[in-house]
Amino acid sequence: MVELLKVHGSENKFFILDQTKLENQLNDQELSALGQTICDPKNDILDGADGVLVVNNAKDPNAIGQMRVINADGSEAKMCGNGLRTVSRYLSEKFDKENFEVETLEASLDVKKSTDLANNVPAFSVEISPISFKAADLPFSYKNMDEMIDEKVPEFLPKQTFTSIAVPNPHLISFVDKISEEDLGQLGKYLNSPNEYFPEGVNVSFAEIRGKNQLFVQTYERGVGFTNACGTGMSATTLAFALLHLDQFDQAKDIEVYNPGGMVKTHVTLGKTKEESQIHLIGNATFTDKIEVTENDLHNLDFSNIQIKPTKEEDSYQDFIYSLNK
Known part of the structure; x- marks a missing residue:
């Protein structure tokens, strides 16, 4: 079985797929199709999402992992700050590290665990770079x-x-x-x-x-x-x-x-x-659900037999939002 995560940063919602755990990784065409299928709320997979965050082995020896961002329309984004926080948390827990680099399409970026925003609302700080006005x-x-x-x-x-x-x-x-x-x-x-x-x-x-x-x-x-x-x-x-x-x-x-x-x-x-100039983005990295699917079904975009386990972290995040609006 393959485990996907449903996650969000500031309710910017994603699915995380760790390709390093697959026997046969999805190619670019399959990743585009996955983004369009799993993110479409009409397909009733946890109400869809804004994109799929794909975790790969890094090519940069200084980074512990690579993040690719597949949008809901199947296109690929160069970077995603909210998504990077959630991938940073995933890699932090996978490798038991709190300060490291994550490779993106344009650059490897510094990330680190931050103080929780509230009880059960973990947060990460991520570098946003490079900057250009040209x-x-x-x-x-x-x-x-x-x-x-x-x-x-x-x-x-x-x-x-x-x-x-x-x-x-x-x-x-x-x-x-x-x-x-x-x-x-x-x-x-x-x-x-x-x-x-x-x-x-x-x-x-x-x-x-x-x-x-x-x-x-x-x-x-x-x-x-x-x-x-x-x-x-x-x-x-x-x-x-x-x-x-x-x-x-x-x-x-x-x-x-x-x-x-x-x-x-x-x-x-x-x-x-x-x-x-330097920019660091600091915010929540919330895991709302764990999804189990067979690798064969993943390749075939068949989500009819998935198993979903809520984490209950969203309740804590909503309590945090409620506290902001008091």
Whole structure:
């Protein structure tokens, strides 16, 4: 039998598959099909998910494992901050380590176990890197700009300004007085359909500044749509916040980032150049269910005979969320 995990970081939900435990690993085509099948809520597998996190042996000798991110639409993301926290917990428990590196498609990143957010709500801190503002790295094209930082783009929305950052996933960020889900949804769909500005699509985040080092962020995620939380989106948004709103930013303290799925913290250290800045994302790594399936059924995408065992960690996480909203 193969064990999958249903997990979440800030209610950004995933399945974890450890390929190193399979006799025959899934190829890229099978992984894409798995993502589309198991994540679709219509297939009634624990209400679906935003993606599949695939654990492989690392090629980098300094890392203890590799993470690949398969989105719900079968595409592959370069990174996922919320997902990396859950994979970090999985590898931490697998290898009995609390501070180590995890290999992603772009870089091997430092991760470490953090203080639990609450009773039975384990947390991890993960490095978000590399950072780029260059148009070619997102990529984007608009009026021959090399960078887009706090720019008016009336073709998107006439009354807002936008900042683009790759971490390495591409993000488009706008600070607003009040988030309009209608505007966010329309812009997100537009920029993730064939368009002249972001040919590979982009994650779109709107953010409200709610106080010193305090934000609320909502994201329309490339390959997913509206999501409860996007780890790299919140990370990129806090960097934009630190650069553009110095009067509201205290570098000595963590930034609290609220989202539809709960709350995370980031720690932003501004560098000599904005690309040399450092971002660490700190938040929950919750395992909600363990799923057993035969390897043959996994290859055949047959989930009719799976065995599911809840962990009860979600109850503790919801208690934590309730405490935030008191």
